[in-house]
Amino acid sequence: MSENENLFWTGESSLNWSDFKAEHNPASYADSHSVIKYGFTWTVDSEKMGNEVLFLIKNIHVSVEFCPLLSSVRPSNTSDQLLKYEQGRFDLAELVRREHISNLQTKFEGKTFPTRGKNEEQRKQLAKEDSGKMIAQEIEQLQQILEKRLQEYDEITDYGHDPEKQSKYSLKFEQLKP
Structure with a gap:
């Protein structure tokens, strides 16, 4: 892994303290801080229907990423x-x-969306841009859902200080592993 790469969630990988590469703010109340975000990839195709060029979004893949350079521990x-x-x-x-x-x-797969642009090449280029923006909006909503769920997790487990409640979550998370 290079210094700038995020860690992608897999069922086999576990975080280590060495993954927390940011310098911890000594004034911070929290003992640790992690930055977790969603990344995405997709394929966009365009097709001509009559005089119109439409685009299709396919193969959406969403990844969970841990950002070492933004995560810290006291x-x-x-x-x-x-x-x-x-x-x-x-x-x-x-x-x-x-x-x-x-x-x-x-929401996206199997549906067609109108393109904009003056010619076919421009429409194809703008279809990539527009589809990325459309997916990014959905990912932002997903990130907001995650932030709410993380806040609940923090409160329920008392930031990991309640072993009984932490253990209940850990059992739930074990179900995610292959």
């Missing part, structure tokens, strides 16, 4: 319990992704 407070809590935040993002991916795919 060096004096690293513990297995805190790392388990942070892993839970990463796992929760995957759970939310799974709960919402079919809605996202259903």
Whole structure:
């Protein structure tokens, strides 16, 4: 992994304290801070129907990404319990992704959308741009859902300090692993 790369959620990978590469703010109340976001890829095709060029969005893939360069931990407070809590935040993002991916795919796949532009080449280029913006709006909504769920997780587990509640979440997250 190069220094600038995000870590992608997989069922086999686990976070390590060495993944938290940002310098921790000593004034921060929190012992750790992780930045988790959604990334996406897709394919866009265009087809001519009469005089109109329409585009189709296919193969939408949404990934859960942990951002090491934006994530930090107070060096004096690293513990297995805190790392388990942070892993839970990463796992929760995957759970939310799974709960919402079919809605996202259903919204776009198999549907056609109008293009803009003066000629066929410009329409194809703008179809890529427009489809990316359309998906990005949906990903932003997914990110907002995640933020609410992370806030609930933080409150319920008391930021990982309630072992019983953390354990309940951990059992739920085990279901995500292959």
